Amino acid sequence: MMNDLLSLSTNAFIAGIEAAARRFDTATYPQQNLPADDWTLLTRAGVLLPTLPKEYGGRDDHAEMCRVVEAVSEWNLPVGMYVTVITAVALRPIVLWAREEAKQEVLPLYAGGDPAICGFASTEPGCGSAMSGMRTTFEEVEGGYRIRGRKHWQAFSISAHWWLVSAKNDDDGREYGYFIVKRSEGFRTLQPYEPLGLKAIDYGLNEIDAVVPRHRRIPADGRNLRPMVEMLMASRAMMAAMGCGFLRRISREAHAYADRRKIGPGPLSDIRFVRYRLAAIDASYTVCAALNHYLRNDLDMKESMIGAFPAVQAIKTVATERMLSSAHHYQQLAGGEGYRCGSPTNISGQAFLDARVYTIFDGTNDLLSQQLAEHCLSRTAGRPLSRFLAEWPLTAAAVNGQRLDLAFLDRKLRQEHLVLAGRAIGYAFAIGQVMRWAAETGADPRRARAAIEFLKADIARVATEFGLLSTGVLGLEDGVAATAGAPPSRSIPTAPEAWTGLPRRS
Numbered sequence: 048m049m050n051d052l053l054s055l056s057t058n059a060f061i062a063g064i065e066a067a068a069r070r071f072d073t074a075t076y077p078q079q080n081l082p083a084d085d086w087t088l089l090t091r092a093g094v095l096l097p098t099l100p101k102e103y104g105g106r107d108d109h110a111e112m113c114r115v116v117e118a119v120s121e122w123n124l125p126v127g128m129y130v131t132v133i134t135a136v137a138l139r140p141i142v143l144w145a146r147e148e149a150k151q152e153v154l155p156l157y158a159g160g161d162p163a164i165c166g167f168a169s170t171e172p173g174c175g176s177a178m179s180g181m182r183t184t185f186e187e188v189e190g191g192y193r194i195r196g197r198k199h200w201q202a203f204s205i206s207a208h209w210w211l212v213s214a215k216n217d218d219d220g221r222e223y224g225y226f227i228v229k230r231s232e233g234f235r236t237l238q239p240y241e242p243l244g245l246k247a248i249d250y251g252l253n254e255i256d257a258v259v260p261r262h263r264r265i266p267a268d269g270r271n272l273r274p275m276v277e278m279l280m281a282s283r284a285m286m287a288a289m290g291c292g293f294l295r296r297i298s299r300e301a302h303a304y305a306d307r308r309k310i311g312p313g314p315l316s317d318i319r320f321v322r323y324r325l326a327a328i329d330a331s332y333t334v335c336a337a338l339n340h341y342l343r344n345d346l347d348m349k350e351s352m353i354g355a356f357p358a359v360q361a362i363k364t365v366a367t368e369r370m371l372s373s374a375h376h377y378q379q380l381a382g383g384e385g386y387r388c389g390s391p392t393n394i395s396g397q398a399f400l401d402a403r404v405y406t407i408f409d410g411t412n413d414l415l416s417q418q419l420a421e422h423c424l425s426r427t428a429g430r431p432l433s434r435f436l437a438e439w440p441l442t443a444a445a446v447n448g449q450r451l452d453l454a455f456l457d458r459k460l461r462q463e464h465l466v467l468a469g470r471a472i473g474y475a476f477a478i479g480q481v482m483r484w485a486a487e488t489g490a491d492p493r494r495a496r497a498a499i500e501f502l503k504a505d506i507a508r509v510a511t512e513f514g515l516l517s518t519g520v521l522g523l524e525d526g527v528a529a530t531a532g533a534p535p536s537r538s539i540p541t542a543p544e545a546w547t548g549l550p551r552r553s
Contacts, residue, residue, distance in 0.1 A: 049104065049160050052093040057111055060093060064118045067092035071123040073394050073401075078246040080206070081129060083162040089130070091160040094119065098134040100142060103150065104158030110343045113288045117339065120292035124401045125247035127289045132202045132248070133157075135281035137165035137211050139348060140265060141227060148262040149227055153209060166207035168198040168234075168253065169275065183255060184217035185224050191260040194226055194233075197253065200408075204236045204251035211265075212255060213275060223272060225265040233257030244400035273353065280352035283363035283409050287342045290335035290366040294373055297398060298332045301325055301377045304393050315380065324376040326497060331369035333498035334477055337484035338362050358441060360419040361473035364412040367405035374402040416469025420460065423472060431457040432468070436475060445478035449499065455510045463516060471509040474502045 052060060067089055070076075097112040099105025112134060120127025141153055156163045174180045183196025194214050201207075208230055216222035228234055233256045240250040267274035302325060305316035315321050342362065346355055378385035378395040385395040406412045427435040433453040437446040445451060453475070456468050478499050485495035 049091070049093070049096075049158065052096060053101075053104070053106060057108070057114075060096075060106070060111065061114050061118060063092050064094060064115050067094075068119045068122040068126070071119070071126050073123050073397055076123060078388070078397065080249045081126065081247040083206075086129075086162040086164070087160070089119070089126070090157075090162055094130050095134060095138070095157050098138050098142065099154055099158050103154040105154075107349070109346075109348050112348055113285070113339065113343050116285055117288040117292040120289040121296045122292075123247070124289065124293045124398070125245040127292060128245060129202075129247050131282055131285045131289065132167070133165050135285050135348060136167045136202075136278070137209075139281050140211060140225070140278050141165075143349075143351070144265050144267065145227060146262045146264075146266065149265075152263075153227060156208075163209070164203050164207045165209045165211070166201050166203040167278070168201050168210050168212045168228075168255070170198060170200050172197055172199050172252065181213065181215050183212070183214045185214040185226065186217040188258060191258055192224070192226060192264060193256075193258045194228065195256050197237075198255065199252040200240065200250055201253055202248045202250065204253050205239060205249045210234055211278075223267075223275070225267055225274065225278075226259050227263040227265070228255070228257050228259055232259060242404070244397070244403055276356070277351055277353045279409060280355060280359050281348045283415075284342050284346055284348070284352070284355070284359045286363045286366040286370075286405065286409070287335055287338035289405075290370045291332070291339040293370055293398075293402070294328070294332035294335050297373050297377050298325075298328050300393065301328050301373075301380055301395075304377075305380055308392075321380060324380055327501065328373045328376050329494070330498040330501040331373040333490075333494050334369050334481060334502065335366050337480040337498070338366050338477060340484045340488065341480050357419055357422050358476065360415045360422075360469070361441070361476040363409060364406075364415050364419075364470065365473045365477045367402075367412060370402040370405050371399075374399040412470075413466050416467075416473065417462065417465045418469070419472050420465040420469035424460070424465075432460075433457050436472065442472065442475040442479060444482055445475045448482060449478055449503065451475060451478070451503070451506065453506070455513050463521065464513065467509050467512050467516075471506050474505045474509075478502045 052063070055063070070088065071085070093106070094115050096104075096106040097108045097115060099107065101107045116127050116131050119130055138157060141150065145153070157165070171181050171183060174182065181196070183194065183198060185192045185194045194212055196214065198212070210228045210230065212226050212228050214224050214226065216224065234253060236251045236253050238252040240252070242248070242250055302316070305321055305325060306314050308315040310318065316325070341358070346352060346358070352359065374395065377393070378399045381390070381393045381395045384390045384392050388396045388400070390396060423435060423439070424432060433456050436442045436453055446453065453471065456471065458464070460468055481495050481498045481502070484490065485492060
């Protein structure tokens with residue numbers, strides 16, 4: 048059966064994924080941890096195959112990885128994330144960097160259609176993004192490595208069969224390692240967590256005390272956290288595919304709800320501000336479609352993605368903001384019924400709960416925006432930031448083609464300004480991608496224009512927030528509290544050696 052999937056064309060293969068995904072329709076599928084039998088339906092449809100090399104029974108295709116996640120996310124966003132964690136977060140580093148003996152041991156388990164699950168254990172209690180403070184340790188022992196510590200908010204805490212685990216050398220505290228660990232070797236869940244959304248995925252507090260053979264350590268530079276940063280690039284970028292599928296459905300269903308809901312003699316969609324909310328949802332869908340176009344055509348999850356760092360930061364922050372804001376617009380349109388999970392008229396309540404966490408995990412958007420701004424500032428070579436952005440390949444088309452005024456960025460940027468500046472840079476990147484997507488796909492120019500105008504309004508809001516900060520709303524001036532007893536300001540540590548913007552679910 049799996050061999051038959053390998054011979055299909057891409058379109059036929061994705062059609063099979065779409066058919067399987069419909070069985071997980073959020074409107075009817077139970078809000079519960081995904082049962083093994085249901086995961087089997089998806090693995091036998093081939094959701095893992097694009098991630099796996101052909102020599103291990105896979106289809107080995109970056110674009111198909113994106114299309115699988117997009118197709119599943121349209122029908123069930125949590126299940127789209129379920130697929131993403133296993134493929135882009137856990138299996139991808141094994142495929143790219145594990146030793147051959149480890150690949151031969153692990154990868155065939157995921158090519159046969161069995162309900163195998165693999166997770167990535169990084170985040171710890173008391174150590175979220177600042178991974179240099181991790182307390183999980185490893186030490187060399189006879190025959191391999193012993194790994195001890197606690198991790199939490201791991202997707203598949205209870206159900207994963209294999210883990211990719213990050214740890215710190217117990218002797219010098221400055222060496223990091225990444226290990227492939229079998230659950231039965233010493234990975235156990237102490238406490239399950241109950242998330243607000245994404246009910247398909249099980250989370251918890253986990254304890255590790257395992258000895259693994261030497262060949263299951265992934266070769267990586269252990270003196271900094273750069274390998275972990277790279278490991279997160281694919282899942283952050285995949286937010287564009289999830290957002291595209293999710294917002295395709297939100298747009299479709301929000302319009303249908305507004306057209307059939309009667310308010311007096313006419314439908315809800317006759318109200319002009321309702322039409323504004325619908326336009327905002329449609330614009331967000333367009334933005335994610337454009338970002339997804341970039342993901343498919345300019346990035347490659349089959350190679351190292353560290354060079355795509357700034358683009359990926361922008362993709363993650365902009366796409367997840369669009370997902371959450373659109374879910375909120377949809378919930379507002381649905382009124383009281385939008386606050387009812389399991390409503391027979393709409394899915395907006397669950398959509399909002401599922402989308403809410405996306406701006407938090409895989410690095411909070413505030414952290415990633417600050418990193419993006421610092422990346423650009425480190426490359427200005429003395430130029431004003433606005434001039435750099437007018438020349439930088441990732442934003443030049445938008446700045447010049449749309450005559451964006453980014454002069455408000457040309458000032459001393461404190462930590463609070465860096466977060467906001469990163470947002471503006473992300474919006475400028477997204478404008479450029481909408482322009483390119485429209486040109487390359489022949490999309491309706493009006494659709495692209497609306498998305499661009501919403502993004503330009505976002506940049507204008509950032510400029511307004513710069514002005515708000517200049518009024519002294521933080522109660523601080525030159526680092527000195529303006530009000531007695533006010534706490535001092537504190538910058539978020541952003542050096543790669545200190546933190547990685549880690550997810551709360553991996």
